[in-house]
Amino acid sequence: xxxxxxxxxxxxxxxxxxxxxxxxxxxxxxxxxxxxxxxxxxxxxxxxxxxxxxxxxxxxxxxxxxxxxxxxxxxxxxxxxxxxxxxxxxxxxxxxxxxxxxxxxxxx
Numbered sequence: 001x002x003x004x005x006x007x008x009x010x011x012x013x014x015x016x017x018x019x020x021x022x023x024x025x026x027x028x029x030x031x032x033x034x035x036x037x038x039x040x041x042x043x044x045x046x047x048x049x050x051x052x053x054x055x056x057x058x059x060x061x062x063x064x065x066x067x068x069x070x071x072x073x074x075x076x077x078x079x080x081x082x083x084x085x086x087x088x089x090x091x092x093x094x095x096x097x098x099x100x101x102x103x104x105x106x107x108x
Contacts, residue, residue, distance in 0.1 A: 033093075035086035046101060047090055049083050057101035059084065060091040064102070 013021060035050045042048065046055040054076060062072050069084050091098045 033086060033090045035083055036090045047094070047097070049079060049087060052078065054079065055101070056087045056090050057098045057105070059087045060098050061102050061105070063088065 010018070010021065033047075036047050036056060037050050038045055038047050043053050043055050046057065048055050049059075059072060069081065072084060073079055073081065
């Protein structure tokens with residue numbers, strides 16, 4: 001079924017049903033972040049840059065401490081600018097998860 005075919009059905013939904021549909025769609029988007037992986041047994045299952053052991057919370061922590069993207073990339077030559085864009089987008093969308101991980105690392 002195409003979006004054009006779905007449109008009349010979507011418009012016929014009640015406001016509550018539309019809100020539920022939006023939540024379902026948003027959740028499906030948030031479960032697939034380009035370049036970000038959560039792998040059981042790797043860094044405790046934390047969100048990491050694809051095919052690395054570099055957790056998103058670490059990059060977000062660098063940024064919170066005032067590090068520029070250039071400085072972060074200099075320290076992690078295996079990362080690209082696109083990796084940082086993906087990591088920071090993930091961190092923004094999952095701020096509670098990332099803030100919790102940063103706090104747990106600071107307390108460790």
